Amino acid sequence: MFAKPTDRSHHIDWSLLRSKVQERLIAVQSPLAAVADAGGAGSEELFRRIKNPYYLGDEPSLTQTLGWIDAWTSQPSAMAVAAESSSDIAAAVDFARQSGVRLVVKGGGHSYFGNSNAAGSLLVWTRRMDGMQLHDSFRGEGWPSSAPAVPAVSVGAGAIWGRVYDKVTRSGRYVQGGGCLTVGVAGFVQGGGFGSLSKAFGTGAANLLEAEVVTADGRVRIVNEHVEPELFFALRGGGGGTFGVVTRMTLKTHPLPSFIGASLFGIAAKSELAWRTLVDRILSFYSDNLFNSTWGEQIRFAPGRKLSIAMVCHGLDQNQVEAVWRPFLSWVAERPNDYALAGEPLLIAIPGSKFWDPASLRGLSGIVLQDDRPDASPDNVFWATNLGEAGQILNAYESVWLSKDLLRPHRRQSLADALVKASNYWPVSLHTNKGLAGGSTEALTATRRTATNPEVLDAFALLICAADAKPAWPGIPGHEPDIVRGRQEASHVTAAMAAIRRLAPNAGCYVSEANYFDAHWKTAYWGENYQRLARAKRSYDPSNLFHGHHTVEFD
Template sequence: MNRREVLKAALAIPFLSGMMMGGMTSALAAVGGTTVGGLRSRVRPGDPGWPSTAEWSRLKQDVGGRLLKLESPFANCTATSTTAACQEALKHLKNPFYIGDTPALTQTSGWAQAWTSQPSVYAVAAESTADVIAAVNFAREHHLRLVVKGGGHSYQGTSDAPDSLLVWTRHMNKVTLHDAFVAQGCAGVHAPQPAVTVQAGAMWIDAYDAVTTHGGRYVQGGGCTTVGVAGLIQSGGFGSFSKNFGTASSSLIEAEIVTADGVARIANACTNPELFWGIKGGGGGCLGVVTRLTLRTHELPEFFGAVFGEIKAASDDAYRALIAKVVGFYQSDLFNPHWGEQLKFHGDNRLGLSMVFQGLTAKQAEATWAPFLDWVRARKEYSFLKEPGALALPAQHFWDADFFRQHAPGIMVDDDRAGAPRNHVLWAGDQGEAGWFIHSFKSAWLPASLLRKDRQSQLVDALFACTRHWDVELHVNKGLASAPADAIAASRDTATNPQVLDAFALAIIAGSGDPAYPGMPGAGPDLADARHDAAHIGKAMDELLKVAPGAGAYVSESDYFQPDWSTAFWGANYPRLAAVKRTYDPEGLFFVHHGVGSEAWSADGFTRLR
């Protein structure tokens, strides 16, 4: 327990008068009960209040038999022998579809000195809203730690917890297109609009396949195809083309959510509007269990495309000059709704280009980049490790698995299991995150003011200094400065930290190791290496924060140990979010690490501190 938690615990000691009241409080706590101040603790297996076998059987009956007893596939692995489950898991360890289909696993295997992937005791494999209601009521009535998982991509371990009951929504994955959708209660207030309704367990590849590949329209979602739709919307959500379409949560028209009282509520701008606002970026697993979402869809641009390349500088001075050139070029030619994704600055004096575009042809993209690339080619101190080139394809094929298999094999990777849906593919570059063990991860929104002519040199110096410690990526699609006015307005009406509206990029600095699920054969995580990486990553981020003091962070891509998390993730929106939490979950049934209201609980979510 760190010093902060010790102080929290000390402040939470109840100063009760009278031996009788003290004895009553102790007795209630022993069974995970409640006191005058509400729920004080949750129960674990072996505690007097843990549900009996008969009670678990009744829950199983209530959910149509879909109550699973969970065990990690690595539970019975040893250094010398492996079970069939262990062998299967090891075979598919870099397949995020397999990991997502295994309720005892999470897409991240852990974080050094923070958490490790450990399954819940039981899971309700929900197939309907009624299943979710039954699970929520059971957890509330029996004072259980409740966890929600759809995609399971949480870096911070919020989609698993030992000694808990899991609501697993993977099988709720229906996608329905609408030509003219109006939210409930909004008839005559809002005009009908094209939309898509997605159940909570669907991944973005499911949504893109229906909306774009087969429907010829666009829905703003995530860049990684295996991320869950519901989780991304609740955390704000960015995709490759957010610079034009805004955050994913800003496209939300309506949601159904099961709140802590076991009621399935409709939330939209006309019904439960504060709950609706909180769902849009307030963080997954904090306010309830989202069971379905309806998102507006957009007219599809003619083309989507990309520019990739890598440039090496021969000296530190040349690299600094290259950074200055690309920063200036970004401000003058790329700082607009057409361009997204990443500029990568490496410690060995390399610049990586991993940019995407929308609404341009390949020739227009090449013409845009020509002045910058001509400048590089004219100087002998630079060389191309990967010759830059622009490619474009009809936007309707951007997530078309069969199109990529035919025309660009290897760019997208299949779910390699027998009988897998043909549309279940992911970008090859995202495969590295499957099962990874995080050493450190930090993010910061960089204000667009750093792109002003009089401040660019400060940004250049900070980026160069940062790379002396660690690589840094600028995700320019995750800052909305220079986005269209309608995208800014829609994103402003979400719970996400308002800093995103004035940021030109989200800086990400991170390090990781190989998968390290508990029980896996092998040496396990290299914690000494992790500590080394974390120290250097911290120094690198410190260099950026010198020119962006007080920079907020993106809740889904942030530091597990973020000291000022409520301000960093939500800024001035946090008090309003906390009020929504008090209204719909006054006892704190829904707990996630650094989620809204989590300051009232111990780090493991089992003991109320205040």
């Protein structure tokens, strides 16, 4: 059943595929391999370029993450179909099925498990399929007459969120995508997909209205809740590149928030007692003021008794954002012997029409960075906070959903104790937008219909603990992965997560941000939805043409 051939690309006759897709079949040449073969010559310039996420996305041989210690290393495909249409993709799928060559799919290339690359494989590269179409009143294929038309946007599989946000917000609407501007839409939605405002608008998967997908038999299908609903369900959080190759998605749009705000600051506690008090204080403040559909993003607890706030809100103007935080910041300011702010807090509110506008973002020096290639579009911008992810090597990555019950007064002390203990080993972050408890009825109702683990509906946050390193690749002098350090940091992550798991021993996690080595991945990623996904997989891909690490029917 498991069609998992070894690298036999040198035995493949590519001429038949070339006759179908012509010049869109391209040989994949890795700049990393070229530098390694040259003994490291040119490595400094290459690794400088690798810190640019747009360069990584435009290079078919590379992935946004270059590997995971003791797990995988990014390897180039032998050939790629630089797809421009669903017929190109169907030709690639048919060829892979008939020849036995390994097939992988890449849009944005952000898979932490490395599922968008494989040595000697055939890559379906969707980067060129980035078209977008706005709909004032969208009705899906086969929808009953009773189903109302809704505003929507259709996007090609190669579109990235920064450009989709810009297109949609210029029309006065909002689409729920990811926080990172260079993440690909298709993989994001298939993994579930959380953005800063998911507590208000749900996951990316919850907003999917319809998809065009090429399945393992080479058929191009249109699927939605009324046409092939089981395949549609699987595409809404069942994992990217698992059930077929998505060529187009249509997503619901929402009224554009009047303002998008951000709150960024850090605090250091000067004693253990002050640290424990601060952790309890921020949890109480969050529960009373931020645990709602208005706020999302991160609260980070780090060694050295450091608290970092990076929260995003919608619908609040500048005065309102400042008013929300005033009691907490005043409490800190009144205790100079216990706490020190790491600079002046940044509290801002930007009109919703400007928050994803590249021209406006370019003015946020230090917060937003640009693609520095000479021929790059000035619209190629990205958040500075995502710079460290470009070309990263992962040493460890774990996540766990934390129930809203932990915010109750009688349980909050246990949560604070666990966070204090965990942060002695390694930083841990509460991603409050990746747990939907406290969110809008719309977000909860729509997400309940997706394949994402239902635990997300009860969770107030997804706790993430991860360790990464700068870009590296085996065989390049001065840029080899540091395996010893990587394993040491992984042990710190394990220790930190042990403190958290004692509080939530059987909690699930988010499939796109999970532990590569999780032995209980089926229930952790999808809970009660796994068996339904497995049935869809057996129905639409019985030979497991589309497979990767910890994908449905992986074993």
